[in-house]
Amino acid sequence: MKFIKNLSKLSGCKAGILTNQSAFGWNRKYHFLSYSEYLKIDTLFLPEHGLFAELQDQVSGSDLQYLFGDCNIVNLYGDTEESLVPKQEVLQKLDILIIDIRDVGSRYYTFLTTAYYMLDAVSRLKKNTGKAPLFIVVDSPNPIGDAVEGTPLSQEFESFVGVRSVPHRHGLTPAGLLNYYNETFQLNVELAVISSGVYHPKKYNPSLWIPPSPNIPSQTTCYVYPGQCLLEGTNLSEGRGTTKPFETFGAPYLKGKAKEELDKRLSKHQSSSVLLRPLRFLPTFHKFQGQICEGYQLLVEKPKKFHSLYFTLFFLRQVSELFPEFEYLKGVYEFRSDKPAIELLAGDRKILSYLAGQMTDSDLKSYLEIEEKNWILASKRFRY
Incomplete structure (x- = not known):
């Protein structure tokens, strides 16, 4: 790997770019x-959500069209799983x-x-033809810093929402x-690599935040996302259809004495780093559209001390024990139907055993x- 100051020395080169409004x-x-x-x-390569983050999650961008000179537009989130990988004939030009x-750090x-799939495709092109384009990454700060959460994803759960060996955060x-x-x-x-110091400040300025996708409206969303994304694999609303997705969450069935008990259990495990605000909300789209949901807003007071993944795992364990209406979703999720979404997201048999009630809270912690320390050591040389 090498660092370059800018692209001016490559003037005239034929380029492809994976980018969006961020x-x-x-x-x-x-x-x-x-x-x-x-x-x-x-060629302009588009990720999920489109060039201007105009599409919701898991919505094909195959019909998107943009006028940008005479360049080709290749959407890498289309109607099939095959669309996720760029074609060799496109790259070899x-x-x-x-x-x-x-x-966003998760x-x-x-x-x-998507960038990894492109990296792998370039690798295969080089092996097949002996020639491949120079792969350039315009680096930027991690919006939630260098803290680590979670465990390495097992290869059996590898999918578009998780590359093997990488932890949740x-x-x-x-x-x-x-x-x-x-x-x-x-x-x-x-x-x-073009160093982050060339085009970007060393740290994100929250007032200049540009949503990389529709449901990451602010930098604070990134702090809760490593845990709260697990809600996508459940029949709990992760707050899509509200102005605070992933920070707002709940369901219509979170009520009665079971809800009172849930509140008690959650209050015992609250720390000085986070505050749970009870609320009702009405999703305008997605899960429970038009239905009043009972739930919470997750207010992170001390981001550096908040462990989003542990919070969400603990929350899901309590909900599964208290509410018979709760369930993990089945069916197609990010082009996959062979495994439930929660398995692809959790990515670890031990974490799944905790959710099933087969591991204690202290054992999970x-x-x-242990796994977070292992990743910090393994990834130390890749921290810039």
């Missing part, structure tokens, strides 16, 4: 427009491939999985995680602490 600010423009001033933009897109978030920048993939999986791709 790559904004350099010269007060969208970055892909700035690149076009000195590179020939041959390129001199350079630029990854310029923001991450392995479920699909943007860096990885603590790396985009360049760090992609370089980890490149070296750990022996992809042998020529990878270059100990297990998480």
Whole structure:
């Protein structure tokens, strides 16, 4: 891997770019427009949600159209699982491939999985033809810092919402995680990084936050997402259809004496890092559209001390014990139907055993602490 200061020395190269609206600010423009001033933009690759994050989760972007010169538009979130991987004939036309897109710090978030699929495709192209585009990552800070949560995803659960061996909250920048993939999986791709200090401040400024997708409206959403994304695998609302997705959550059936008991159990496990505000909310779309939900708003007072994954696992365990209406969803999730969504998201048999009531809270905490320390050591050389 090598660091480069800018792309001006590559003037005239035929480029492909994976990007969306989150790559904004350099010269007060969208970055892909700035690149076009000195590179020939041959192909614009779009991730899930589209170029301007206009599509909701798990909605195909195959019908999206944009007018951007004469460049090709390749949507990498279409109607089938095959659409997630760029075709070899598209990549072999390129001199350079630029990854310029923001991450939120959790392995479920699909943007860096898309980038990994592209990295793997470039690796296969190099093996097949002996030639491949230079892979360039425009790095940016991790919006939730370098803290780690969770355990490595087991290979049996690998999917679009989780690459093997990566924990739930990885603590790396985009360049760090992609370089980890490149070296750990022996992809042998020529990878270059534009340092975050060139186009981006060292830390995110919350007042300048640009939603990378529709349901990550603020930086605070990123702090709860490593745990709260697990709600996607349940019949609890994760707050889609509200103005505070993932921070707001609940269901119509969270009521009665069982709700009172749930409140007691949650209050015993609250810490100074988080405050739960009881509320009612009405989702305008998605789960329980138009129905009053009983639930909570998760207010993170001390982000550095809050362990989102443990909170959500504990919450799901209590709900499953107290409410017979609660269930884990079945059916298609991110193109997969062979495993329930909760298995793909949890990604670990021991965590699934905790949710099933087969592991104590203290044992779960100990297990998480050990695995998190292991990841910090394993990923140390990829922290920039």
